[in-house]
Amino acid sequence: MALTTKGRATRQRIIEGAAAYLRGDEPAGVTLDDIRAITGTSKSQIFHYFPDGKEELFLAVARHEADRVLDDQQPHLGALTSWAAWERWRDSVVARYRAQGRHCPLGTLMGQVGSTPGAHEVVSTLLGQWQAHVRKGIGDMQAAGLVRESVDADRVAAAFIAGIQGGVQVLMSTGHVGHLEAVLDTLIDYLRG
Amino acid sequence: MALTTKGRATRQRIIEGAAAYLRGDEPAGVTLDDIRAITGTSKSQIFHYFPDGKEELFLAVARHEADRVLDDQQPHLGALTSWAAWERWRDSVVARYRAQGRHCPLGTLMGQVGSTPGAHEVVSTLLGQWQAHVRKGIGDMQAAGLVRESVDADRVAAAFIAGIQGGVQVLMSTGHVGHLEAVLDTLIDYLRG
Incomplete structure (x- = not known):
């Protein structure tokens, strides 16, 4: 239209x-x-x-809320070019979801629109864009000689996405942000080598 | 009663x-x-x-299904005392959730019983027991000199739980097991050092 x-x-x-x-x-x-x-x-x-x-x-x-998820992580997510930037990004993710707490607007909306192709597309697009940002950050760190070349950037970016999703899910059912922090810190430690 | x-x-x-x-x-x-x-x-x-x-x-x-989640990972989950055991456990988790695909009986049930204290207790108990097994595995590997002492076993066990939850969540919305594999492999790599 x-x-x-x-x-x-x-x-x-x-x-x-x-x-x-x-x-x-x-x-x-x-x-x-x-x-x-x-x-x-x-x-x-x-x-x-x-x-x-x-x-x-x-x-x-839902599409509008998905865009907000990424906007809330900027400018850090788009410029993961130093360890300080990774730490600022990590803190912004934790702060965002700590503030959100047990109520996830996007998750609840997805529960409403259900398993339609349109709903799947919103989730896939969000996760794909999110992962591409992290992937680019790892590549930039490798180009700068700050992360070893042997790190599989695609695989580790996927691990970050899975870890964040799961950390948020645990936060929503327990009210505690510890799992989200643990997985982000462990994966950043992995990148540091 | x-x-x-x-x-x-x-x-x-x-x-x-x-x-x-x-x-x-x-x-x-x-x-x-x-x-x-x-x-x-x-x-x-x-x-x-x-x-x-x-x-x-x-x-x-839901409690019955939660017990099955752990049973399906045995005997591997209870004896993470060698790298071969970790790989067998990793494979059993991936196989279980690949077979389950987009339909998660426990997740759907939790959606039904909602955010009651009882529902939260089922989830907390499951995640707590699961994490304790992984925690013990990391400790056993450290005692055997296979994992460096500087690894924070509590934090990495929490990272595994978050990663698995998120990997399964991505599998349920996309149909692909790649994120679950990526986070398990990356965290096991982290333990290998």
Whole structure:
């Protein structure tokens, strides 16, 4: 659907309003009427921008939240070129998820949109971009002679992604950030050699 | 509740029947009547053994599934005393979760029983026991002079648990086992030094 500048702005306003609302609540019981009321839009506007209704809107919100996950780690994630940068990135990840605590807006949304191809694509895209940043950081450290050449950058970047996901999952079920810290610190130690 | 030997056997039969049934299906729509039909028990029997009803039964099933998670990794997990043992354990974890694929019986059950204290206790107990086994393995390797003393066994054991949880989570959303393999291999490499 080709949108005018004004149309794009309205669509974005709906997404951001819905995201803010869903972040503060359990989205299971949230209806399109709630979203209409919060964002001050009409039913026909909602269906103009999201013809497939609630699932399409929730998916757009999930994509918006996924972008925030990476934004929250910048500028560190995009410039992992020194050990100090790795430590700052590590701290920003821990701080972000400690603040988030047991409530994961993206995870809850994914639970709502379920196992649709669109939902899988949001997760794959996020994890792929995240991993590419870490992969590039390891490559940059190798180019600078700070990480040994024998380190398999692809494999270790995948290990970071798995570790962060699992650390956050443990945090969400136990309330403790220790596992997230442990896996980040161990993998950075591995890079230091 | 003190049960006779026969009572314990009946209770266990209900749990195992329910577990097998829930493993093959999405439990969201499963009712106590379904469980009664499958296990050939009466309503009064179900409520005798599980006075709080469905949630209590599902929690007992979750506990049963959590025990299976560790059993499936034995005898390797309990005797991580050589590099060959670590590799066999690594392979058994990957094989277990590859076979399970996108469907995680314990995860789905936990989604059903939600964030009750009982549900958190099942997860904490499982992760704690799992981590204690890995912790003991690292300690045994250090005692045998196979892992350097400077390795923080508690921290690395926590990193393994986070990494496995995250690797399985990525497997469930992408269908690929690569992240699980990457984090296990990287952490074992870290232990090898």
